[in-house]
Amino acid sequence: MIINNAAPPVANGIASACPPRPAVSSHIYSSTYPSPLPSETEVQQTLCGFEGPEKVLEIWFRPVNGKESPIHNQRSNIARDIESLSGSDVSVDDIDEIVDCARPEHDYPVDVFQDEEGQWQYRRSGLRLVSRAVWEDMLAIVKCQVLNVIQNECEDAYLLSESSMFVYPHRLILKTCGTTTLLHAVPRILEIARDYCGLNDVNSMFYSRKAFLFPEKQAWPHGRWGDEVAYLDKILPDDEFETAGYVIGKINGDHWCLYMATPLRLSLDLDGVELSESSSRDSDAGSSIVEEEDDEDDVTLEILMTNLDPAAMKAFWRNAEELRAAKDGSANVAREGGQRVYHAAGISEIYPTAVIDDYLFDPCGYSLNGLVGPYYFTIHVTPEDICSYASFETTVPVKRFYSHVRQGSSSEYESFEDVIQRVVEIFRPGTFSTTLFSRKTVGNKHGKTDGLLEGNVLGFKRRDRIVHCLGKWDLVFCHYDKGLVPARKKGSGVVR
Template identity: 40%
Template structure:
């Protein structure tokens, strides 16, 4: 355990065959490196309960950590965090990636993978894999695991997203096209909805959501409404029936209209994702073995963090990083109940880097503040010097707590100094407007903003922006 109270575990001696995620193999399990590695990740997030507390409430509570899983947080784990690591490894075999190391604290378990990252909370999980991994094949198995260890009858909500692939023809058949991925997910979730955001003939972003909340969307000032339904009882759908949903991680956030208390500040539901291509070759020298370090693994990873300025992004977080042979870098970081993750493919002809965070308790980067998001994006971009940048920002719209406050302020309650009913109503209306405002994206120094897209869903806002370097 390190001085921050986070538990690290290396998987290097487990006998697993480690795959290098860049250069030496074509995405984990194909025969030989073809000269083109697919950096853009497939990103899956599955929610089985609204909060960690509700996960603990519905959990069967009979499973115990195996001897392999015993650590300082064994007694604090609940819900999905009580799934033995051997079972998670078996699930990851379906995806064709392996665990390199783990980083744990009292809130979540972080798994650094041979191909990106895996995060487990009591009530949700986030799985992010690159290369030619077969991520969606894990969905049925995850549903089985959640039923066994959490007692969940189905998923509350599923989110799957990815940037457009550089080399789609090298993917396994399921992931070769967005249409095939959507068809597969529709077979599991009949109420699902698929979106393509951005230019179809340039960089763009795909999103699939299951669950009962249909969106209302607007793009560049044009507005339309989708047919909304709260009925998720379609035959064969493994979506748990519930009107209460709450989401706060790498995808959107949905709060139930039945919520009666504001979420604490530590759970502010804002997530920033930064996807970069055309990385600066000089800065990428550090991402090769022999650049910042001649040591593969965690020691090399730490050297890369220091040499590139990555360590300065979240200096108070605990990080777990890895430098691969002959090139490539991955990092997971945890801070409180949030995480951040970085993955880099440095080869010039297919260079790519991703950064994602939902850390809401950092003094410098308050993700509720557009100025702080601009500062964060600029600091991350400065590390990699990309030619093209895609940014997505999700922000929860805490309408229900504000509506509750509205009712309270409408009553002649005591105040010091006392406020009139009109003043109370004005105060809550101001707070409601702030809560419901979508996240905003400002220009990035040195880049031109080409695409701006806003989606306004029932209980959260999504901003998408695409930038190109100005030179």
């Protein structure tokens, strides 16, 4: 395959890269690249490098205390059967939408209840009431599209043409790779939260990314960290927010960039009671983030892998049968191929009880969203040798990080090193970085950086372990590689 090395061509409004992503609106999967730009020559055409490392945006909103979402008044049928629910099950004033669901498989604290007839139900509220069409309009700004959506009683998971989006009532996580323009959509996201959900106040905002492989291909302000920080600072004025941009790791090597913003105001809990100052200056004040999830479980692990073993990457290409089916116009190749990869690569063993949504791109590349109760995990793989990259992100906690063990949580791991070991055995990277981001709570159950990511990962050397205390959040960044191969002597000389 060949493609323009200077700029990815565009097909149906989606920025194509290496591999090209199919036009989601069509069931025809092309195995050829679009025609080159007129200015190109055959000499200039070569295998491009797809920008696998994702840009990650996470926004937490303060719930509307004692107020219904404006969208509630526009829907007369969403609160059906409310009268049949007992007062002990749910407050009628808090209901935005009641949805039927299966009995939860895990013993996690979620807003699930039974009506008088024993039917399991849960409540949708806040950002989860925003329609798919509205989110798709926002994602058009980012230059990506929705492939599919799955949900459970806690969250909605959007599988995108470039990575993923997760939507909670008061929290949104958006990951996009390639040359997507994620930051351009920040003002629109804030508008949607305000106009559709009455969520006027941001409790915290995070933007992060690994060092780009091909920064010159990014659209402004992406590509230069200083430009990205300045862009976000203009959206979040300094008289309302305290902001900070960090570069963690080696400037002349693998590093990770983080931007965070916290409002300079008093935050309220769900009952409207004032909490401590939410500024990050109050490093020991306890959390002022108000969310529907149990605050004991706010931890995110990222594993960002490069130089992947080509033998391990073979599973992430469409096989001959799948290529023939795509050529014949089959609409199920991406889904069926995704399931093949899910089992063949061993991904199914990471969290065996998760609800999965995955996709195998044409001719290669793989994305997955998985839901485990109120937690998610997501995987994105770019398998080409020239730009091999895989990311794994999870919010599923491990037993050693908490003092309790839940029922129905047999897939949980003892430590984060156990999770990392399982993941790197699948993708076999030459080098990888990890970020472990956790929030201190009022009960001080978080912020336990001692001992975190200090254990060994078999087959790798830890080159860096950097700890940052960022107000109410703690970050542990580590970098691993396989180490240098010792020089071999041959006669009196040295072969390197």
